[in-house]
Amino acid sequence: MDTERLREAMGRAIELARSHRPHPNPRVGAVLLDPEGRLISEGAHVAPGRPHAEVVALSAAGSRSRGATMVVTLEPCAHTGRTPPCVDAIVGAGVVRVVVGAVDPDPRVSGAGIRRLRDAGIEVVEHVLSAECEDLDPAYFHHRRTGRPLLTLKTASTLDGQTAAADGTSQWITGPAARRDAHRLRAAADAVVVGAGTLRADDPRLTVRLDGYRGPQPVPVVVAGSAPLPERARLWERDPIIVATEPRERGRTIVVPAGPDGLPDLEAAVRALAAEGLLDLLIEGGPTLAGALWRRGLIDRGVTYLAARIAGGEGRGIFGGVFSTLGDARAIRLRDVRRVGDDLRVAWVVDEGAFPIA
Ligand SMILES: NC(=O)c1ccc[n+]([C@@H]2O[C@H](COP(=O)([O-])OP(=O)(O)OC[C@H]3O[C@@H](n4cnc5c(N)ncnc54)[C@H](OP(=O)(O)O)[C@@H]3O)[C@@H](O)[C@H]2O)c1
Incomplete structure (x- = not known):
């Protein structure tokens, strides 16, 4: 043969x-x-x-x-x-x-x-x-080699890098084609993760909504501090996982240790999700959680949608926190750049040799 x-x-x-x-x-x-x-x-x-x-x-x-x-x-x-x-x-x-x-x-x-x-x-x-x-199965290989799940950061911003306006409005920054593409990313993930701030601001469902889609829905995950969670939210119907430092009133809590800031330690949080069998995590923000994960070096790759729109001022950037000096900006590798509808889609990885992304 x-x-x-x-x-x-x-x-x-x-x-x-x-x-x-x-x-x-x-x-x-x-x-x-x-x-x-x-x-x-x-x-x-x-x-x-x-x-x-x-x-x-x-x-x-x-x-x-x-x-x-x-x-x-x-x-x-x-x-x-x-x-x-x-x-x-x-x-x-x-x-x-x-x-x-x-x-x-x-x-x-x-x-x-x-x-x-x-x-x-x-x-x-x-x-x-x-x-x-x-x-x-990049997530499986990554998990067995590092003990961590594979984290893909998905963001949608204006061409000048704003993910939400100062008043918190952000739906929708990109057009329908980019949003459909983002639903494909959800369909490929084990879980979709947001911070409690996004839950409060956007009341997201975190489901895959594509015509004809019959595959599994990703597990919804909220990383929460100690501030109250909303009484009513569409996510409660989906029995989400809440990652927090103490049992919470809603969803199924995974308790993890607190970091020095009193918030859930994010390394422990992602490892706990992997222990639940969630190896492929799509991080959908918002800026506070995304910034904290980035600074902890936990983001492995990303898909950044850049809308054909200019905000023309400072609302909320992709990452919360301060960018103090140019030396802090880390080079990443672009894997794929293309137009989706009127918008731009940039797929990138943090390290060479890491995971394909398409
Ligand atoms: N365009 C986009 O792609 C996109 C995507 C998602 C969200 N957004 C926008 O982003 C805004 C919400 O963002 P946000 O920054 O306020 O909220 P966020 O990043 O979704 O959530 C921040 C919250 O996460 C919790 N948290 C738990 N552990 C943490 C840790 N170790 N480090 C940091 N945070 C931790 C805290 O909850 P507690 O408050 O409970 O302490 C914190 O306040 C909304 O306007 C939304 O529309 C835009």
């Missing part, structure tokens, strides 16, 4: 993986090929606790797995979680070759799966379309 066929099969495994979001587990897809490279079966990991992609493909193949090649986007697991190790299932099924996309950075796997396969006499081919396999 030639390399081109293996890459093509990996492309199909990537497609299978992409159609599900099993966080906090990774997206994984697998295909089984017979010795001539013909497709025997396919599998994807659909949700936590459900069989892994490799096992789905093996079960569908039955006895046809003997002598087959498995092509899988992520290194098969070697540990027992909610399901038994995939390496045992692969060895038991008589697979003779495993083609792996990305090596699993999870400390419980991290090369151990590949070693176990080789020890059992199975040929292992590594790093086939590995970058594409990691791009499938």
Whole structure:
């Protein structure tokens, strides 16, 4: 079987993986090929606790797995979680070759799966379309490497950088095309996070509202200080998570320690959200929360919508806080710049090599 066929099969495994979001587990897809490279079966990991992609493909193949090649986007697991190790299932099924996309950075796997396969006499081919396999699930890889969820900051401002007017009005700064695009970002996220100030000012729903969208809704999260939360808010119907330093009267509180300012410690806050299985966080502001996260170095990437409008004065910037000296401005890498409707969309990452964004 030639390399081109293996890459093509990996492309199909990537497609299978992409159609599900099993966080906090990774997206994984697998295909089984017979010795001539013909497709025997396919599998994807659909949700936590459900069989892994490799096992789905093996079960569908039955006895046809003997002598087959498995092509899988992520290194098969070697540990027992909610399901038994995939390496045992692969060895038991008589697979003779495993083609792996990305090596699993999870400390419980991290090369151990590949070693176990080789020890059992199975040929292992590594790093086939590995970058594409990691791009499938940047939040998973980021979380396993850093212990933190992946934070994407979404903002909409006038071309001169104002996210809201001095009187607090901000809906809508950008046009309908940019707003639709922002809903796509929500659809891709596990959770949408705002500060209590935005909850009070905007009464947001934080839902995906796209024509024909039937996928999961992101979990709404409010990071709150100690000031009262509004009595009535559309978000209460969605039972949001409230991250606070003490139990709150509304939603489901996640209690985290206070930082020196008495407000929730943001590093602890995002780690607590990851522990809830929320690995891909879309931060939607406002400026106070965005500024605090930025200064803590917690923002990994962003999508900035710049409206074809000039505010012509100082209302509220993208980030609260003071910009004291030019040396404090950090260089970021632009990944994609395009027009959406009348507005501009700029996608950026903080570090080179970090996560794709589109
Ligand atoms: N154009 C846009 O993209 C966009 C997006 C979102 C919001 N907005 C606008 O932004 C404005 C609201 O922004 P805002 O700055 O007042 O509110 P915010 O950033 O949404 O919320 C700030 C609040 O977050 C809470 N908080 C909890 N932990 C914190 C921490 N460690 N550091 C900082 N804050 C913490 C505090 O709540 P307590 O008050 O409970 O102490 C704080 O007052 C509204 O006008 C809204 O329309 C614009």
